[in-house]
Amino acid sequence: MYKIAKENLSALFRLIADSQELYLPVKTAGQVNFAAWSEEAEVALDTLKSVKSPKDAFFPQSEGLYTVRREGKKMKVEPEELKSQDFVVFGMKACDVKGLEVLDNVFLADPIDTFYAARREHGTIVALACHEPEESCFCKVFGVDAADPAADVAAWMIGEDLYWKALTEKGEALTKKVKELLSDADETAVEAEKEAIRGIAEKLPYMNLSLDGWNGDALSEKFDDKLWEELYKPCLACGTCTFVCPTCQCYDIKDYNTGNSVSRYRCWDSCMYSDFTMMAHGNNRTSQMQRFRQRFMHKLVYYPANNDGMYSCVGCGRCVEKCPASLNIVKVIKAFQKQGGER
Amino acid sequence: MQELINRAKEMLDDGTVARVLGWKAGDLPYNPEPAYFEDAESLKDFVYNGFCGANLSKYMIEASKLEGKTLVFLKPCDTYSFNQLIKEHRVDREKAYIIGVGCKGKLDIEKIRAQGIKGIESIEGAEITDDADTLKVQTIYGEKSCAYADAMLERCHVCKGKEHKIYDEQIGESKETKDGERFDEVARIEAMAPAEKFAFFQKELSKCIRCNACRNVCPACSCRKCVFDSNKFDSAQKANVDSFEEKMFHIIRAFHVAGRCTDCGECSRVCPQGIPLHLFNRKFIKDIDELYGEYQAGDDTESKAPLTNYTFEDAEPSIVGKRG
Amino acid sequence: MQRIGVFVCHCGSNIAATVDVSKVAEMALMEPGVVHAEDYQYMCSEAGQAKIADAIHEKKLTGIVVCSCSPRMHEATFRKAAERAGLNPYMVEIANIREHCSWIHKDMEEATKKAVILMRAAVAKVNLNTPLQPGESRVTKRALIIGGGIAGIQTALDIADAGYEVDIVEKTPSIGGRMSQLDKTFPTLDCSACILTPKMVEASAHEKIKIYTYSEVENVSGFVGDFTVDIRKKARSVDMDKCTGCGVCQEKCPSKKAPSEFNRGLNNRSAIYTPFAQAIPNVPVIDREACIKFKTGKCGICSKVCQAGAIDYEQKDEIITEKYGAIVVATGFDTINLDKYDEYAYSQSKDVITSLELERVMNAAGPTHGHLERLSDGKAPKEMVFIQCVGSRCSDDRGKPYCSKICCMYTAKHAMLIRDKYPDVNVTVFYIDVRTPGKNFDEFYRRAVEQYGVNYIKGQVGKVIPQPNGKLLVQGSDLLDNRQILKEADMVVLATAIEPNPDVRKIATMLTASIDTNNFLTEAHAKLRPVESPTAGIFLSGVCQGPKDIPETVAQAGAAAVKAIGLLAKDKLMTNPCTAHSDELLCNGCSTCENVCPYGAITYEDKEVNDHGIREVRRLAVVNSALCQGCGACTVACPSGAMDLQGFSNRQIIAEVDAICR
Amino acid sequence: MSIENKSFRPKIVAFCCNWCSYAGADLAGSSRLSYPADVKIIRVPCSCRVNPMFILRAFEKGADGVIMCGCHPGDCHYSTGNFYARRRMTLLFSMLDYIGVENGRTRVEWVSAAEGVKFSDTMNSFVEKIYSLGENVRLGDLRCRN
């Protein structure tokens, strides 16, 4: 266990950024998102939730796959290179780290997504415990401990110091690199902080949400439920929930004609969009109700069915805060619960 | 609020309307959602308070397709949108029974959070009947307070007025909230040097995640299929690959609603990245006012929209450079 | 995928001297879809066209790009050549490498580079071209003329003489219009009735012309070549077939207090009346407002005295529905209301009259039987004052901003006629400008001054003050002598501004013909298409389009007739296939496109659609391709991109943009 | 690429209406009135056919300047097309100016079929302006640069 004074953090960032890319929460035009560190960047480690989850450090919103260039009447294909440089993501929260586990199950299972795999391989994560979880948080429901993030390095911001604890080999390696800035520390302060965080979490309204009835076996029962017809109605079919979500993994593949070449790229897709999974024959989800249902069924039923009961929601609460119509997964879970109670 | 519920019950009971479109209390103090109520029983969840910012006119497009009349609660600014939708034949006036509800400014939870208030348990003072100028917020860390005006959405500070432009009846008082000028911010940007303007918008738009919330919440963006979702212009790019995409999207978004946008402010309210999207729309409104005469979309259902109208003496496009 | 052939023309040395044509052809082969490229001396020559035809056959081309001169020059040539070779003519695009390239650039390398880019843009466009078929619509060989004045009569006669059926709809009980109210006509001073009546008779006797008097157009639907019109035949209360026109009913009618419309209200007529002696048809009408029988149920004298038994109190309005291929609007004019000009004392003194009223006064069949006399006391006037530009050229809301055009000449005519017939009467004309452009017009005006001693004073009259002695004190100014004039006159004649018949607004709306701020119908092009409305199949005749005198009206009537005949002569209309069309699945039904269409080609219909399995009835824009001229205003107004233009589609233009920018 | 760089050759798209401006360009050609080859003309039926999307598209794909020409107001072949185009372009250009795109990169000019001289003068001055502004970096898609 090490620690570093808050005032030395910029030296720490500079040192990391000297040898590799460093992503961390940066405030731009009033909003905090993960972005590459630079001297000018306004680092905002105090922010509990970045608007977008940091998943795009590993699964960017858009990424090139390959470019086709025309040479005379011939074509030349130039594949995009895989990530080969190490990088650090600093300040991810426990829920976001758990989100990566959800993505891993999808992208690292056969067939392996090489782009994602390369990023996972080269990325080192320094996770920061949540000092004060908020009322929209419900990570505990999914077994996430906001006080004790599981990453390459776990960190706690306590008073004027940042506590640092390497948990993996990658974490050790990074620790070694920045050792000169760290000093030894004992765990008492961290243990106290953990208790404090868990104490706060206990008081939050969503933390003890029940997931009774939501599992891989609930498929047809939940799918056919009439309640969806009610729940989806305020949904505006925007993609906010999916784009801020740390676990949504759907993407679309598109071509861009630059005039001289065609770039094939992939970009996040949203099951809320009307052309989601549009195929040559048309669309297999023609109504917003179906698309709305898809999102929650996927998170709470389909995904657990295929991943040993693991949900693909980590309770970060971003959708709770950002949905323009104030819909969210918690309301859906509660609505079914209530209905169940009435039955 | 009880008055609204009572009236809604009455109208459901006597069969005047088949459903009620209003807001349903959320599970947090600040997240009520737009909702349909089809029986008196369900109305127990009805709520109307400072957090009911959603413009229900947009939902009336779908409601107009349903059997029977819909009782809809519209705030003063929502009625402009409703008028505009009538003009564009997107809602059916006959299918709507409009109760104009009072408004004393709508609240933005982000603004409350920005004051360092977290762990919110309950909020007092947001009810429409409350006279207090201060919100009392109970948090897990104790009671906090926040001036109502400081928690208000930007749009309420430059409110167009608390007059309902269309309604069947009105319930509830309104309170004037305007304490700023609508076009001040636009004028401030106009006065910047080109490089400065560019930097400003570049910074704001770089946050855009193309979630389309601004578009989908907009009562003017009521296209069945947006050009950015269709192949008609070869413009269906979902990605934010390069900064150009956002500029294209936001300029065209604003252009397509130019002369139709009522300045209801929903786009800015819903943007997850807090981009001041209204600055695009208001720029067009300001230009239209200055070049073609004052025009408020949604003021009526008859007048010719500025972009489907002209005069021989209209300003030449070169005026853009001359105005400096 | 298209199979495109690119043909690069040398145009002798016009292109080849500055553009490396073989290089352009060579580069063309690199473009997607291009399977054939060649260059040739003169692509437009027979041999050149044969090369295109050969390539179409041999290489099975589906599209063609010709790099040559401007499409305005030879697009039609190459389209025809392609059509002869079995290719849809709209699969041809031209890259303009002469006017837009070789002729304006000197450097060969630069010009060649540009020519290649222009070729690429055309290829990119052709890749997205689709075969287009001109639509066909049938033409009903019958024309409708709205308005039975000289304009309408002349147009009807011209069309009928060409062998087509013509119907005239006239609102009043007789055809003849304003011209029938005139006494003499300038600049020849021949009697108006003497030249008009034969035309009226000819029209009524013409086997191809059917006249609906006392009738109005009620509704118009359809489009060019195929209009359907409802005509309301108002109840005349007299059987047209039985009436012999003997006139006894009018003589015996006890109600004689209705103001005569024909005599501008200067005297009265009976309740059953024909407007004037030469009326066509010579069948009276019962004015039900004035008729004692209709008001009280008693009387019925006319019925009793009618030998023919033609009176029919029970007659009802009748709606006639008829199909027409062309419609000519000839609704004419009226004088403006002078209520707002109290300085001229028009409503205060009977001796202040309008020029049109003077026409009736001067006319032998008029209220004074042609004697010039004061309407107040019947005395012969000694001093006459004419005031010009009353309500014309006026920028406030009292009058009209335009020049009424005819007043200068008819005032000269009146002055001259008065001085001729009553040499002891002094005539003074107050004018702002005297405008006499026209054959023999200025000579006519000079004759009034030089030969007849009419006193012209430059300066508008400020005020006309009725005096206790019955005279009228005219206060004017002589701007040239710089003095103010006070003149005692016996009569004052106001050259009142004319305005389009107020009914024209209603009619224009029915026809979707556009109208300007002064209620004149707008022509399709101010210079090049002056007798056509922008709405196809609608033609304009006479003053409804703008102020004009009789010869101009007759000329325009003839022109409108020719345009209508040109339309009626066709069995079918080939419509330009480059028209707008709406994608039903994308249309929002918002009416924005409808608001910018200058041709009224877009209408909205409730239609059932199948949107990916969702069946519902939606309000959708429908483009009538017979009316659409292909400007594309709607395509940009449409926010969803539902509206697109064939031949210039969004994706085609974008492909061109991309090709140029790459 | 900097402004000083002599090798900078701008890409300029000109939308010309078929009835007046395209004919004006033809007249410029037949009168041998030269203007830089950087200008490439796209023929449209009427200036009202020009969608703001086309103009942004041109910039996206690397155009350095876009000019639209139409019949003089009041002379439109379709009577009213250019009136609508005028309002649309005024608002669009104002917006581009507002977000910091140099105003000189966009222009509307009314050129009749008889104004070959005006056409070439217009193009010459527009191209000169684009040269002085240099490459369009604020509104292009970076992917189109290679």
Added chain:
Amino acid sequence: MSSNKKKQAELIEEISGVNPLKCMKCGKCSATCPSYNEMDIKPHQFVSYVINEDVESLVNSKSLWKCLSCFACVERCPRDVKPGKLIDAARQMVVRQRNNTYLSPDEIPELLDPELPQQLLVSAFRRYRR
């Protein structure tokens, strides 16, 4: 010097709100003017004087003080030129030039002679009734 003349003419246009170029020289103003014979510069000429930027002559003319401000010309002008307003504006100019020696509105009430017809008031009613 000439720019001064121009300024004066512009000032007249500004005060009166009249665009003299709209005049079509019909003379209805002169025809209608009750003080015509008293005037050296006739109402219809006011317009030309302003167009020709000869405000000085206008200011020095008799007409300036002969105009009754009856506004008959304003009422009847078909072109919205309103010579009466021009002459009124010229008078305003003179008044403004003399402002030092003129009374301020505050001083007037004490100086009012009850016997005196309240001419200014009456004319003000007439002048500003619209």
